[in-house]
Amino acid sequence: MKNVPTKTIKIMVEGGNAKPAPPLAPALSQLKLNVGEVVKKINEATAQFKGMSVPVSVEVDTNTKKYTVSVGIPTTTALLLKEAGANEPSGDTAHKKIGNVSIESIAKVALMKKPSMTCKSVKSAVKSLLGSAHEIGITVDGRDPKEMVKEVDEGKFDEVLNKYEEKWNGETQ
Template identity: 85%
Template sequence: MPTKTIKIVIEGGNAKPAPPLAPTLSQLKLNVGEVVKKINDATSQFKGMSVPVSIEIDTNTKKYNISVGIPTTTALLLKEAGASEPSGDTAHKKIGNIHFEGIIKVAIMKKPSMTSKSLKGAVKSLLGSAHAIGITVDGRDPKELVKEVDEGKFDEVLNKYEEKWNGGLE
């Protein structure tokens, strides 16, 4: 079965039946409106964020499969903090605050693309990212929390989410 794969990056829930997507889909004799609607439905949870999308098309049957990637760590942290862009001056300007459990939520979403073997390691990595873009966690500098994670002060909270982490996203 000959297949064609189209890879695009769109704003979550906001794909449009316009170039470059529309001409490519039309060329493959697919219903552009239907495909765009399915992409928007599949990416709606990532509204306002850039999301990688892959469309695999069987050129004989015209059947297709849409795979949605995961937005960048920065985009997820910014959304969680309700901010639009990184600080640029993290020492003097904080752009938002996230609860510790928000960091865990982002870690679980990013698990497929993270190299961390444990939830604790992923959380520490995301705390570093939050610090780098000017986000506080529970009103504190994320660097302080990394030390506390190492000391075991968040083990109880982390243990609540361990099953989700180990079980993946499904």
């Protein structure tokens, strides 16, 4: 089998809002691709991450001009901020809280981040995300997330987390 010459363009875009402008447009034009068409495909593929920065790769077969758009996962901070309805981290987490999320929201983010996490279970992923929530000034169920880590270990949230554990274990990634 002959090697297919491919070129990969990696870029961060706002979910559902990529623009046919630099640095994307020149890179696509150079490869003789229809910039508007590729941008439309990127926006469709990233629509679920509206308002968040999302890593995107466009892999192009330079012979046939066929391409595939691959969407990465937004950062943990971006996902937590979206869940909390906040725009940016607190900057002063001891005195300024920027939002509140439920333990269920934390589990949902854990599931989204699974491909990039090394955790073996939803519980361990949730504990990691509770630390992240604390660091950016988000409370969980109206409380300091750091206080909840022990309760996760004690099984206090098992009823909520178990349904995510099934999805965690059932997904092949």
